[in-house]
Amino acid sequence: MDDQNRNLILATVLSFVVILVWFVMFxxxxxxxxxxxxxxxxxxxxxxxxxxxxxxxxxxxxxxxxxxxxxxADAPRVDxxxxxxxxxxxxxxxxxxxxxxxxxxxxxxxxxxxxxxxxxxxxxxxxxxxxxxxxxxxxxxxxxxxxxxxxxxxxxxxxxxxxxxxxxxxxxxxxxxxxxxxxxxxxxxxxxxxxxxxxxxxxxxxxxxxxxxxxxxxxxxxxxxxxxxxxxxxxxxxxxxxxxxxxxxxxxxxxxxxxxxxxxxxxxxxxxxxxxxxxxxxxxxxxxxxxxxxxxxxxxxxxxxxxxxxxxxxxxxxxxxxxxxxxxxxxxxxxxxxxxxxxxxxxxxxxxxxWFFFLTKPIFAVLHWINKALVGIGLSGSMGWSIIGLTLLIKAILFPLAYKSYVSMAKMKELQPQMEKIKEEAGDDRQKLQQSMMELYKKEKVNPASGCLPILLQIPIFFSLYKVIFVTLELRHAPWIGWINDLSAPDPSSILNLFGLMPWGTPDPNSILFIFSLGVLPILLGVSMWLQQKLNPAPTDPTQKMIFAWMPWVFMFMLGTFASGLVLYWISNNTITFIQQYGIMRIQGYKPDVFGNIKRGFKRKSKADE
The missing domain is CATH 2.70.98.90 (Beta-galactosidase; Chain A, domain 5)
Known part of the structure; x- marks a missing residue:
């Protein structure tokens, strides 16, 4: 269990750190x-x-x-x-x-x-x-x-x-x-x-x-x-x-x-x-x-x-x-x-x-041709739907790796009672705990590190799509649905004015307050990450548990100022991942009760407050 959590945390924290420092590293x-x-x-x-x-x-x-x-200025001209x-x-x-x-x-x-x-x-x-x-x-x-x-x-x-x-x-x-x-x-x-x-x-x-x-x-x-x-x-x-x-x-x-x-x-x-x-x-x-x-x-x-x-x-x-x-x-x-x-x-x-031209070029070429096909059938907001289509294609390409990862996670969920028992028996003996865990993994043919690979592969894809959305003209002023009228700009809605219900405007994009001006898409991003997290094995270590608990909301604020097209990709990716992982877990015989766990979590919190 510790190896599984350590690898997942490493991959997630690595994603977080690289996104923050990538712009000054290259x-x-x-x-x-x-x-x-x-x-x-x-x-x-x-x-x-x-x-x-x-x-x-x-x-x-x-x-x-x-x-x-x-x-x-006074010289004659030809139009x-x-x-x-x-x-x-x-x-x-x-x-x-x-x-x-x-x-x-x-x-x-x-x-x-x-x-x-x-x-x-x-x-x-x-x-x-x-x-x-x-x-x-x-x-x-x-x-x-x-x-x-x-x-x-x-x-x-x-x-x-x-x-x-x-x-x-x-x-x-x-x-x-x-x-x-x-x-x-x-x-x-x-x-x-x-x-x-x-x-x-x-x-x-x-x-x-x-x-x-x-x-x-x-x-x-x-x-x-x-x-x-x-x-x-x-x-x-x-x-x-x-x-x-x-x-x-x-x-x-x-x-x-x-x-x-x-x-x-x-x-x-x-x-x-x-x-x-x-x-x-x-x-x-x-x-x-x-x-x-x-x-x-x-x-x-x-x-x-x-x-x-x-x-x-x-x-x-x-x-x-x-x-x-x-x-x-x-x-x-x-x-x-x-x-x-x-x-x-x-x-x-x-x-x-x-530098990632070997990814950015084909990613945009595919995005362009999907958009061209959607424009051909008269679909409005075609570039936004093209981003969703591109996400589906990327997830389909990575599905063989994702399948192995999700199967491993399903097995890890099933082994969680045995791992808890091993942890109780080992007590403070870390060496015995690690040795017993490895024997269990070997016996059940489970690779705790397999869950990291799909996450790590998403990092260069995320950066490449960010580059594509930022530099290419085709997403400039490209509308999608409703209030999203420019996929190259941040979500213009804001929780600070209740998404337009209040009469005041939103902070200037150059203001530090803009970070807290969360729009609908960033909030959906945080929720989608939180839901996806509920399918993964729960950490037993308090520090690890705290990191996982805060991660969706940190990403929500951090990506809230990014281009709407990029946030849309991330939401689509999380949603498709959730559906894939949920379905594979059911096929493997594990029935995740995500929404039941959420309800029970709220009940426990309410009792604690009382």
């Missing part, structure tokens, strides 16, 4: 340092770029001698209007700097503003994409289009899924630049930059794409279970860099700022990732390029950049550099399609799956 792994001075191969002959090609320009007043946000996007492109620099996501709102309120992803320079939290050419042999920055170049609209009037636009700029010195921009039905822009040499001399220049972010985003979670900052892929190697790590980069003289440079030989991408949104520069597949991550301390601007190979143009020649820009929501199915059908290598890894 910081993101350090990324290997890259050589910032490694050259980019020339597209024609594989040689390094010409010596006088400087680093690709950033948005800097030195480019044109102007640095006026008002000028940028963006698709089924999922709205915004505009500024003809100053040809920046994609105004973008709203039509399908997503800031809050669950129906009249809440749509999510703004990109915003122009001069506004708080300016965030935009910029494309251009770095000058090479014999060219100055004024000879190539930069951040403040005013383009003309050559074709198209509004950028839609079916109508691209083309921008044109003539430098007056023999070079004519064009930029064609198109967008698909989701969030992928295609950028084709063309330059034609109508002059008399040979020129060299290099295409680049750039994402600029003025300061850290205001809505950062600052919770390191979630990565926010730079995310990139370089020839199959994933890189995640937090904003505070970027500010610690070494100063790069060539860039004139803190910067790091990574060479990509074939496939890669780089950009900024937020909790649910992302912008990513994606050069054409099988193209060598340099990834640059940069921080301008003086102006507090973060940048990611892709420098493509240098192009050399003889008189009469032209060249085109093609790349893509993802700017939108991190929808699993959308990103998966870009990876599988659009040849964007390992694009699904832009979602932060964490």
């Amino acid at each position: 910081p993101p792994p350090e990324q290997p340092a890259e050589d910032p001075n490694a050259p980019v191969a020339n597209v024609e002959d594989g040689t390094p770029p010409v010596a006088d090609v400087p680093a690709s320009p950033t948005e800097s007043p030195t480019e044109t001698g102007t640095d006026s946000a008002q000028t940028a 963006i209007s698709t089924a999922r996007l709205s915004g505009s492109i500024s003809l100053m620099g040809g920046r994609i700097d105004d973008l709203d996501l039509k399908d997503y709102r800031e809050t669950i309120e129906p009249d809440s503003p749509t999510v703004t992803l990109l915003s122009p320079r001069g506004e708080a939290g300016a965030y935009y994409a910029l494309y251009g050419w770095a000058p090479g042999s014999g060219l100055s920055f004024e000879a190539v289009p930069g951040a403040n170049t005013v383009w003309s609209l050559e074709s198209g009037d509004t950028l839609t899924e079916t109508s691209p636009i083309t921008l044109r700029w003539d430098n007056g010195e023999g070079l004519v630049f064009r930029r064609e921009v198109s967008v698909d039905e989701n969030y992928m822009f295609s950028i084709h930059q063309t330059v034609e040499n109508t002059g008399a001399g040979t020129v060299s220049l290099r295409p680049y794409g750039l994402l600029a972010r003025h300061g850290e985003p205001d809505d950062m979670m600052n919770f390191f279970i979630l990565h926010e900052g730079v995310v990139g892929m370089a020839d199959g190697e994933l890189t995640e860099i937090d904003y505070d790590d970027i500010t610690d980069f070494s100063f790069d003289q060539r860039e004139g700022a803190r910067a790091e440079n990574t060479q990509v030989s074939e496939n890669g991408w780089i950009g900024f990732t937020d909790h649910y949104w992302m912008t990513t520069l994606i050069p054409a597949a099988n193209t060598p390029f340099a990834q640059v991550t940069k921080y301008d301390e003086q102006r507090d601007i973060y940048q990611t950049r892709t420098d493509l190979p240098t192009r050399t143009l003889a008189p009469g020649e032209q060249t085109t550099a093609s790349s893509q820009l993802f700017a939108g929501a991190k929808e699993w199915e959308t990103i998966r399609n870009y990876q599988n059908e659009g040849n964007v290598a390992r694009f699904l890894d832009s979602i932060d799956w964490g």
